[in-house]
Structures are given as C-alpha cells and as structure tokens.
Amino acid sequence: MTNLNKLFSRYFIITIAIVLVIITVASNLGGSMFFKNFISRRNNEQNTQLVDAISEMVSTDTISGSKYPYFLSFFSRQEQVNLVLYSDDERVAYSISKLLSAKSSLRILPDEKPEDYSNRMVEAIIEDKNIDYIDYEIGIYRLSIGRAKNPLLNIANAKFIRTMNMLYLVTFAIAMLIAFFAALILSRRFNKPIMQLRDNVNHISMNRYDKIQPCDTKASELKELSDDINGLAVQIQAEEDMRKRLSNDIVHELKTPISVLSTNIEAILDGVYKADEERMSVLLSQTNRLARLVNNLSDLTLLETENKKTSMGKVDISNVLESIYTAYLPAATDKSIKLQKDFENELVIDGNEDRLLQVFVNIVSNSMKYTDEGGKIIIRSYSTSNRIICEVEDTGIGINEKDLPFIFNRFYRGDESRSRETGGSGIGLAIAKAVVAAHDGEIEIESKQGEGTKISIIFRKAGETS
Numbered sequence: 001m002t003n004l005n006k007l008f009s010r011y012f013i014i015t016i017a018i019v020l021v022i023i024t025v026a027s028n029l030g031g032s033m034f035f036k037n038f039i040s041r042r043n044n045e046q047n048t049q050l051v052d053a054i055s056e057m058v059s060t061d062t063i064s065g066s067k068y069p070y071f072l073s074f075f076s077r078q079e080q081v082n083l084v085l086y087s088d089d090e091r092v093a094y095s096i097s098k099l100l101s102a103k104s105s106l107r108i109l110p111d112e113k114p115e116d117y118s119n120r121m122v123e124a125i126i127e128d129k130n131i132d133y134i135d136y137e138i139g140i141y142r143l144s145i146g147r148a149k150n151p152l153l154n155i156a157n158a159k160f161i162r163t164m165n166m167l168y169l170v171t172f173a174i175a176m177l178i179a180f181f182a183a184l185i186l187s188r189r190f191n192k193p194i195m196q197l198r199d200n201v202n203h204i205s206m207n208r209y210d211k212i213q214p215c216d217t218k219a220s221e222l223k224e225l226s227d228d229i230n231g232l233a234v235q236i237q238a239e240e241d242m243r244k245r246l247s248n249d250i251v252h253e254l255k256t257p258i259s260v261l262s263t264n265i266e267a268i269l270d271g272v273y274k275a276d277e278e279r280m281s282v283l284l285s286q287t288n289r290l291a292r293l294v295n296n297l298s299d300l301t302l303l304e305t306e307n308k309k310t311s312m313g314k315v316d317i318s319n320v321l322e323s324i325y326t327a328y329l330p331a332a333t334d335k336s337i338k339l340q341k342d343f344e345n346e347l348v349i350d351g352n353e354d355r356l357l358q359v360f361v362n363i364v365s366n367s368m369k370y371t372d373e374g375g376k377i378i379i380r381s382y383s384t385s386n387r388i389i390c391e392v393e394d395t396g397i398g399i400n401e402k403d404l405p406f407i408f409n410r411f412y413r414g415d416e417s418r419s420r421e422t423g424g425s426g427i428g429l430a431i432a433k434a435v436v437a438a439h440d441g442e443i444e445i446e447s448k449q450g451e452g453t454k455i456s457i458i459f460r461k462a463g464e465t466s
Contacts, residue, residue: 008187009180016179024168031164039157046079047145051136054085054143082131082146085138093141193217193226200229209237238406254293257286312439314462315351317388318343321379324360328368336373342380347388348462355435362428363392363455370453371396386461393454399447407445408433 076083076096087093131146193215203211212233215226264283267273325341332339360379367377375395382389399407408429436443436457447453 009183012183020175055138084144086142088140193222204233257289260286312350315353317347320356338376340378344382349459350462351439359432359435362432367394388459390457395452398449398451400449
C-alpha cells in the first residue's frame with residue numbers, strides 16, 4: 001500500500017505535468033501562429049520596401065550602375081530572399097539569389113558558357129518547389145520576390161524557433177522541479193490533519209480517550225469529521241462508563257436481596273431464627289424484589305427486541321391519564337404534594353393500553369419520589385393538528401444537566417445515594433422509552449436542578465401515518 005504522502009505527491013506532480021504539457025503545446029501552437037503572422041506582416045513590409053527600391057532603380061535607369069545592386073545583394077543575403085526582375089518581353093533584366101534549395105545541386109557543364117549557366121541557374125531558382133514567389137508590376141517590369149515556404153529555412157527564423165523551444169524546455173524543467181518540492185510540502189501539510197484523525201481513531205479503539213487531540217486544519221470537511229470523531233469518542237466513553245456502572249448496579253441490585261436471603265436462611269438452619277411469619281415475610285419481600293428486577297429486565301428486553309409485535313387498538317389517552325391521576329392522588333395527598341390534572345377529551349391513539357399505563361406509572365412514580373412535601377405535579381394532555389402531547393411536570397429536585405443525555409439508559413442513576421434511598425432498579429424510564437418507541441412516539445425531558453422536571457410524550461393521532 002502506498003502512503004498518502006507519496007500518493008498525493010504523485011497525483012500532484014502528474015497533474016502539474018499534464019497541465020504544463022497542455023500549456024506548452026498550446027503556447028507553442030499559439031506562438032507558431034503568431035510567429036507566422038508576424039513573419040507574413042514583416043515580409044509584406046519588406047516587399048514594399050523592395051518594390052520602392054527597384055522602382056527607383058527603374059525610374060533612374062541605373063540598374064547596374066547605381067548603389068541599389070549592392071543594397072539588394074545585401075538585403076537578399078541578409079533576409080535570404082530571391083529577386084528576379086523581368087522586362088516587358090519576359091526576359092530576366094536583373095536577378096539575385098541567396099535562397100536556393102536547388103542551387104547546390106547545379107554544376108557548370110563542360111563547355112558551358114557562363115551566361116548559359118546563369119540562365120540555367122535562374123530557371124532552377126524560379127522552378128524551385130520550396131520557394132513561393134510573389135509578383136509585383138513596376139511599370140513595364142515585373143518583380144518576383146521569392147521566399148522559403150518553410151520559415152525555418154530562414155537562418156534567423158530557425159534560430160528564433162530553437163531559442164523558443166529551448167526556453168519552453170527549460171521552463172518546463174524548472175516548473176516540474178518547483179512542482180516536486182511543492183508537492184512534498186503540500187502533501188505533508190495536507191496529510192497532517194488526516195494523520196491526527198487516524199491517531200484519534202486509534203486512541204478510541206484502545207480506550208485512550210485522554211490522548212485525543214483536536215484536529216489542526218482549516219478545511220471545513222476535515223474539521224467536521226474531526227468533530228464527529230471527537231463526539232463519537234465522548235459518546236463511546238460515556239457508554240463505556242455506563243456499562244461499568246451497569247455492571248456495578250446489577251451486582252448491587254442482586255447482592256442485597258441475595259445476601260439477606262442467604263443470611264436469614266442460614267440463621268434459620270442454624271436455629272438462630274425461627275421460621276415464623278415475620279421472618280418468612282422478610283424472605284418473601286427480598287424474593288419479590290429479585291422477581292421484580294428480573295421481570296423488569298425481561299420486559300425491557302422484550303420491548304426493545306419485539307417492539308413492532310405489540311398488539312395495538314384504539315386507546316383514549318385521556319382515560320389512561322385519568323386512571324393514573326386517580327391511582328396516585330391518595331399517595332400525593334399523604335405526602336402533601338398537590339397533584340393536578342389538565343386533560344383534553346377524546347385524545348385517541350393507536351396503542352396498547354396496558355403498556356401505556358406502564359409508561360405513565362413509571363414517570364409519575366418518579367415524580368412522586370423526587371418531589372418534596374409541599375411540591376406540585378401536573379399531568380396534562382392536549383392535541384395539535386396531527387399529534388397528541390402528554391406531559392408530566394413536577395417541582396421536584398430536578399436532574400443535573402450532564403445526566404440528561406443518559407437518563408433513559410437502563411440502570412442509569414444521576415445520584416446513586418438518592419436512588420438507593422428511594423428504591424427502584426433504575427430501568428423504569430428505559431422501559432418507558434421502549435414502550436413509546438413501540439408506539440412510534442417520542443419522549444423528551446427538560447429539567448433544571450433544584451427547580452423540577454418535565455417529561456413530554458408525543459404520539460400520532462389514530463389513523464395518522466406521518
């Protein structure tokens with residue numbers, strides 16, 4: 001497997017190379033077109049100058065004796081052009097050639113006169129396929145200016161093209177060198193937060209939550225991923241702590257009644273205690289406590305694994321709440337707690353009445369336990385367009401904010417000592433949540449320590465599907 005640094009560097013360099021090749025090719029093609037247009041414009045300007053010069057020669061009739069033959073010879077050699085001036089009878093009146101691809105292959109023949117060789121040379125120049133001629137009329141004369149079809153046959157042009165190509169190659173090499181070092185630097189900078197994320201994940205897998213570090217990056221996607229991983233770490237750590245706490249709670253819940261049963265039975269067998277009604281009632285209460293714990297756990301497991309199999313029917317939630325109010329009113333009065341109700345009529349949902357009673361028994365019993373004398377508990381229900389909301393609100397001791405996310409977890413206790421004193425197994429709210437989920441409902445909790453708690457349960461109206 002290739003590491004991320006090398007992979008990023010490789011892709012970066014390949015991308016830069018492709019871009020540079022495209023730019024180089026495009027620049028070369030564009031430069032070639034520009035160069036050809038430039039050569040064409042320059043040739044036209046030079047042709048105009050030549051026409052003016054030869055027009056002066058013709059007007060003064062000093063073709064052979066003036067200074068222009070020297071000028072034209074220099075110009076022809078410097079610019080590598082062929083010049084042929086025809087008279088009105090199409091005879092060559094003046095010619096000079098410094099651009100010949102066929103000239104080097106012409107040799108003077110035995111017994112050939114110089115003027116014949118010269119005429120043959122002019123014919124070879126005119127018929128050369130590699131040279132383009134442009135004709136200009138100058139009075140009774142016709143001027144043909146020959147230039148190479150390929151601009152590279154011109155020495156100056158060839159040097160310019162070679163220089164440009166060399167410049168492209170040098171620029172490409174320097175750019176690739178810069179890209180190489182840039183790729184190394186950028187890959188390390190880009191890879192650093194990813195390596196931090198990898199280390200954080202490894203810390204999570206090894207339960208080293210204290211070593212998790214925030215990701216140092218400005219990339220929003222990596223920042224969000226880092227936040228998600230850190231959030232996951234917090235959640236896993238909390239669940240790990242909860243599992244440990246759960247084990248301790250189960251041990252405690254089982255240890256006390258088993259210890260009482262074991263001690264009393266041994267004492268009866270040893271003759272210390274008599275197996276009278278009082279002693280047997282103690283054994284029975286502890287046995288019932290164990291039975292309730294096992295039944296609650298069994299009930300919760302059944303709800304969580306088979307919540308869709310709960311038998312449903314039409315249930316008026318107001319009737320359920322009314323029965324809960326009636327059942328708890330005497331206990332509330334004995335404890336000097338003001339129990340109030342506020343119900344709408346005919347709030348019908350699709351549900352299981354026994355399970356719904358179980359939910360509100362657990363919630364209201366919790367409110368009774370943690371509301372002091374002189375406090376108040378309100379049970380209310382109302383509806384919206386397609387929802388039915390049930391609320392149980394108390395003025396009890398409230399719940400610590402840090403405990404709220406876990407309050408519906410089985411065996412979770414925010415205050416262990418208080419929970420032990422008030423009794424209960426710590427799975428009542430977990431059962432309530434499972435029952436509500438089986439009814440496709442939602443359960444929410446709001447609480448402030450020292451002020452009270454409100455639990456809201458939202459159901460769909462009967463027949464509503466969304």
